[in-house]
Amino acid sequence: MKDVTIIGGGPAGLFASFYSGLRGMDVRIIDVQEKLGGKMHIYPEKIIWDIGGLAPKPCYEIIKDMVSQGTHFNPEVALGEKVIDIRKLNERHFELETNLGNVYESKSVIIAIGGGIINPKELNVQGAERYKLTNLHYVVQSLKQFKNKDVLISGSGNSALDWARDLSGYAKSVTLIYRKADISGYEAMNQLLEELQVRKLPNTQIKQLIGDPAGDCIEQVILENTDTGEIDTANYDEVIVSHGFDRESTLLAQATTRVEMLNEYQIKGLGNTTTSVPGLFACGDIVHHEAKVHLIASAFSDAGNAANLAKQYVEPSAKPEGYVSSHNAVFKADNEKVIQQYL
Numbered sequence: 001m002k003d004v005t006i007i008g009g010g011p012a013g014l015f016a017s018f019y020s021g022l023r024g025m026d027v028r029i030i031d032v033q034e035k036l037g038g039k040m041h042i043y044p045e046k047i048i049w050d051i052g053g054l055a056p057k058p059c060y061e062i063i064k065d066m067v068s069q070g071t072h073f074n075p076e077v078a079l080g081e082k083v084i085d086i087r088k089l090n091e092r093h094f095e096l097e098t099n100l101g102n103v104y105e106s107k108s109v110i111i112a113i114g115g116g117i118i119n120p121k122e123l124n125v126q127g128a129e130r131y132k133l134t135n136l137h138y139v140v141q142s143l144k145q146f147k148n149k150d151v152l153i154s155g156s157g158n159s160a161l162d163w164a165r166d167l168s169g170y171a172k173s174v175t176l177i178y179r180k181a182d183i184s185g186y187e188a189m190n191q192l193l194e195e196l197q198v199r200k201l202p203n204t205q206i207k208q209l210i211g212d213p214a215g216d217c218i219e220q221v222i223l224e225n226t227d228t229g230e231i232d233t234a235n236y237d238e239v240i241v242s243h244g245f246d247r248e249s250t251l252l253a254q255a256t257t258r259v260e261m262l263n264e265y266q267i268k269g270l271g272n273t274t275t276s277v278p279g280l281f282a283c284g285d286i287v288h289h290e291a292k293v294h295l296i297a298s299a300f301s302d303a304g305n306a307a308n309l310a311k312q313y314v315e316p317s318a319k320p321e322g323y324v325s326s327h328n329a330v331f332k333a334d335n336e337k338v339i340q341q342y343l
Contacts, residue, residue, distance in 0.1 A: 002028040002076065004310045005096055005106035007083050007251075010038020011296050012284025013112035014070025015303035020110075021073025022330065023311045023322045028104060029075050030096065032082040032117055036070065037063040039118050042139050042245075043159065045166065050295045078102070082117070086255040088277060092314060094257075108310040111275075111282040112303070115265055116249030123154070123241045125206055134217045136209070137240045146171045146238055152221055154206055155242030156183035163240060165189065168196035175236070177204040179226050203227045209239070262288050273306040279313050281306040 004020050006013045009031035020027045035041070044060035051062070071077070081098040088094050092107040120138035122128065128136060140146075140163050151171045153160050156178035164176050176183075176193065181202050183190055193200065207224035210233075211217060218239055223232045249265055252258075260276035262268040267275055267282045269289030275282055283302035285294060292298060311318045325331065 001093075001105040001107065002026050003106070003314050004028070004108045004110055004307070005030065005094070005104055006075075006110045006112055007031075007096070008038065008112035008114065008284070008286075009033070009036040009070075009077070009079075010040065010112060010114055010284065010299075011066055012114070012286075012299035012303045013038070013110070014066045015300045016110050016112055016283055016307050017070045017075045018072055019304045019307035019322065020310065021075065022325060022328065023307060023318075025307075025311060025314065027073065027075035028078065028106065029070075030078045030081055030083055030098065030104065032080070034080050036067045036077070036079070039114055040066075042118070042120070043162075044139075044141055045143050046162065048296065050297060051300075052297045078104070083251055084254070086251070086257045086280070088257040088279065092279065094279065107314045108279045108281070110273075110303075110306045110310060111252075111259075111267065111280065111286055112284045112299075112306075113249075113251070114285040116247045116251075116286075118245045118247050120241070120245055121243040123206060123243070125209055127211075128209055130215065131209060131211070131218050131239075135238045136218060137238065138242075140166075140240065143167065143170055148172045149237035150235065151175070151238045151240065152177065152234075152236040153240045153242065154178070155240075155244075156180070157242060157244060158189075160240075160242035161189040161193065163242065164193055164198045165196060168193075168198050171238075173199065175199040175201060175234075177201040177206070177223065179203065179205050206239075206241075207231065272309070273302050274309060279310075281309050 003025035005028040006016050007030055009029050017027050017029055040059050040063050046059045047056050048059050048062055049056045081100050083096050084099050085097040094106045094109050096104045146167050149171050150173045153164050153176045164174050167174050176198055203226045204223050208222040209218050210220040212219040221236050260268045267287045269287045273281045273283050283306040284299040308321055
């Protein structure tokens with residue numbers, strides 16, 4: 001039995017873990033992915049600007065900092081497990097069941113699952129799966145692997161356009177294809193891609209992938225014009241597919257203990273991170289309340305609020321807020337280590 005179990009290991013879940021640990025609670029994190037960091041792993045090279053007081057830096061650097069902070073108080077971490085049911089048995093007693101058949105007990109629960117489980121939509125072309133470990137990509141983990149390469153990007157949403165912009169001038173060439181006549185991402189990017197000399201092929205889709213003699217890598221791509229049916233064959237070193245994401249959020253719709261929803265994807269916050277179920281709190285993109293701004297920074301505020309409320313639910317006599325972090329005695333030794341880095 002833990003004091004609090006956090007479903008989700010993204011920005012909100014990790015800060016909720018940190019702040020719950022700061023408040024002396026015994027914490028568990030459960031996440032369906034194999035590593036902590038949430039959907040920020042989808043765009044690790046993206047420069048993050050919207051965290052107050054933090055200078056812009058690559059997302060992968062922020063992930064490392066968040067994970068280090070979120071695990072500071074040594075929470076129990078269960079990765080690769082999907083919570084499939086939430087059952088409130090009585091006051092300060094929840095059961096969380098996962099797809100692996102495990103049942104975890106907890107006095108309170110914080111839901112921090114963002115927009116649900118997000119997976120990139122895969123290319124619907126026969127045999128495409130064989131190239132996922134080589135030069136067919138659904139996420140750009142590092143720009144380095146595209147250095148001086150001929151790159152094909154399929155898609156015209158914001159992610160595809162961002163990758164086209166970031167790879168331009170870094171890759172040998174960048175070609176952007178999309179099924180419709182116009183790109184669907186933000187308008188200003190269209191002019192920018194012109195200036196960056198990104199080759200754009202509207203009304204075009206991938207028809208077939210042809211592998212090298214060993215069958216391990218894509219060597220040629222057969223392209224089809226969606227209007228005329230005309231076929232063209234070209235050689236590319238790397239292929240990036242950005243056709244959007246499948247989002248799964250069945251947990252809240254199917255859980256034994258139901259929470260009041262604002263819409264299909266968001267929990268209704270009762271003015272803060274409190275939900276309609278006492279002892280069950282929510283933070284980050286999954287919840288909406290009056291004071292909510294949907295930024296990474298606001299996920300941290302939500303998380304601290306949820307942790308404080310969980311503390312009072314588990315221990316009604318507890319103070320509403322934790323002691324100021326930097327002056328808290330639990331950080332005395334760690335503060336001295338940090339100070340040494342700046343002397």
